[in-house]
Amino acid sequence: MASETEALTSSAYIKHHLTNLTYGQLPDGTWGIAHGQEEIAQMGFWAIHVDTMLFSLGLGALFLFVFSRVAKNLTTGVPSGMQNFVEWIVEFVDTSVRGSFTGKNPLVAPLALTVFCWILLMNLMDLVPVDWIPLLAQSVGIPYMKVVPTTDPNATFGMALGVFWLILFYSVKMKGVGGFVGELTLQPFGKFGLPVNIFLEGVSLISKPISLALRLFGNLYAGEMIFILIAVMFSTSAVMGAFGGLLQLGWAIFHILIVLLQAFIFMTLTIVYMDMAHQEHH
Amino acid sequence: MNINATLIGQSIAFFLFVWFTMKFVWPPIMAALEARKKLIADGLAAAERGKHEQELAEKAAKEKLVEAKQQAADIIALAQKRANDIVDESKDKARTEGERLLVAANAEIDQEVNRAKEQLRGQVVNLAVAGAGRILNKEIDAKAHENLIKDLVTQI
Numbered sequence: 001m002a003s004e005t006e007a008l009t010s011s012a013y014i015k016h017h018l019t020n021l022t023y024g025q026l027p028d029g030t031w032g033i034a035h036g037q038e039e040i041a042q043m044g045f046w047a048i049h050v051d052t053m054l055f056s057l058g059l060g061a062l063f064l065f066v067f068s069r070v071a072k073n074l075t076t077g078v079p080s081g082m083q084n085f086v087e088w089i090v091e092f093v094d095t096s097v098r099g100s101f102t103g104k105n106p107l108v109a110p111l112a113l114t115v116f117c118w119i120l121l122m123n124l125m126d127l128v129p130v131d132w133i134p135l136l137a138q139s140v141g142i143p144y145m146k147v148v149p150t151t152d153p154n155a156t157f158g159m160a161l162g163v164f165w166l167i168l169f170y171s172v173k174m175k176g177v178g179g180f181v182g183e184l185t186l187q188p189f190g191k192f193g194l195p196v197n198i199f200l201e202g203v204s205l206i207s208k209p210i211s212l213a214l215r216l217f218g219n220l221y222a223g224e225m226i227f228i229l230i231a232v233m234f235s236t237s238a239v240m241g242a243f244g245g246l247l248q249l250g251w252a253i254f255h256i257l258i259v260l261l262q263a264f265i266f267m268t269l270t271i272v273y274m275d276m277a278h279q280e281h282h
Numbered sequence: 283m284n285i286n287a288t289l290i291g292q293s294i295a296f297f298l299f300v301w302f303t304m305k306f307v308w309p310p311i312m313a314a315l316e317a318r319k320k321l322i323a324d325g326l327a328a329a330e331r332g333k334h335e336q337e338l339a340e341k342a343a344k345e346k347l348v349e350a351k352q353q354a355a356d357i358i359a360l361a362q363k364r365a366n367d368i369v370d371e372s373k374d375k376a377r378t379e380g381e382r383l384l385v386a387a388n389a390e391i392d393q394e395v396n397r398a399k400e401q402l403r404g405q406v407v408n409l410a411v412a413g414a415g416r417i418l419n420k421e422i423d424a425k426a427h428e429n430l431i432k433d434l435v436t437q438i
Contacts, residue, residue, distance in 0.1 A: 053295075071311050094315075157285070
């Protein structure tokens with residue numbers, strides 16, 4: 001712990017770690033970076049989390065850079081190193097898509113690959129010790145820095161809404177507007193149970209993006225929270241600090257499972273939802 | 283924990299990334315995987331074919347070997363037979379030659395004997411004539427007693 005943060009109380013420390021670097025319109029009318037929760041709250045909707053955007057775009061770009069570079073230098077002979085790794089992931093995703101998606105759509109497999117790799121990379125940021133990057137940012141004068149984009153509901157909802165638009169688009173494309181509306185209004189109780197049908201089907205439709213986004217956000221947010229709580233122990237005493245170090249190691253190892261699992265679940269559900277959008281009856 | 287314009291930014295980034303993956307990442311990698319799959323399948327098929335061909339070749343070689351052995355045995359048997367034939371033939375030839383030589387020798391001997399007999403007879407006649415001549419030199423005229431002498435000669 002650095003000297004500045006030692007002066008803070010535990011709750012301030014935790015709050016600091018959970019605040020995004022937000023750019024928006026300040027109370028005095030100028031545009032800039034908010035210092036504190038009140039300013040962020042006053043910015044309203046038209047503000048942007050610079051750290052979330054930076055890390056998610058950076059990690060997405062890293063994924064695309066590595067994969068497209070491998071794709072450019074492919075060999076059909078014996079693959080080596082990076083190509084082997086990339087092919088392993090691609091085949092894994094391809095197997096998942098073939099297993100769950102029965103329709104024909106060239107979008108679904110690349111969509112699943114993007115979702116899986118991007119979320120995985122963003123989740124992996126959780127394993128970076130919680131103080132490293134914020135401290136580095138503070139030392140160059142940036143007040144807040146939240147490094148795990150998937151602990152920002154904006155990021156998870158952004159992806160989930162992306163999937164949701166695709167579900168709507170392909171539902172309408174495959175079944176027609178009438179077919180899709182019919183699916184929403186005439187099931188499961190026929191035309192006499194119309195209000196109930198709309199309610200049930202509407203809930204099941206809306207729940208798809210919400211469950212996608214909240215599941216990912218909740219898991220990663222909780223994981224990050226525990227890392228922060230463990231980090232609080234470091235400043236209490238030497239014994240507690242050592243114990244905290246042990247805890248952090250244990251939680252990090254366990255968290256690898258969550259990191260992978262949440263990326264996999266998001267991908268699998270995306271595939272399943274796309275499959276449901278392509279099917280006439282479900 | 284505030285929902286704000288980041289949501290829109292993330293959605294746009296999401297679609298851009300998916301589009302990029304669909305355009306530049308997924309197709310070439312899948313194509314390469316398919317190509318490798320085909321390559322491996324072809325290789326395995328070729329190996330299978332090669333194995334099959336080797337089996338066939340081994341079988342053919344075995345057959346050839348058996349055939350060759352049979353042929354060798356046949357040739358040896360034939361040679362043996364031929365050798366026996368030649369020996370027999372030579373034996374026959376030798377026998378007939380010997381017999382022929384024997385007959386020829388016998389004939390020659392007979393001839394010689396006859397010739398000796400003839401000579402001897404001539405000489406005996408001459409001696410007899412000479413002896414008789416000497417005895418009867420004065421009394422017997424050779425011309426007058428030719429018949430008598432001839433008769434005598436045949437009787438000897």
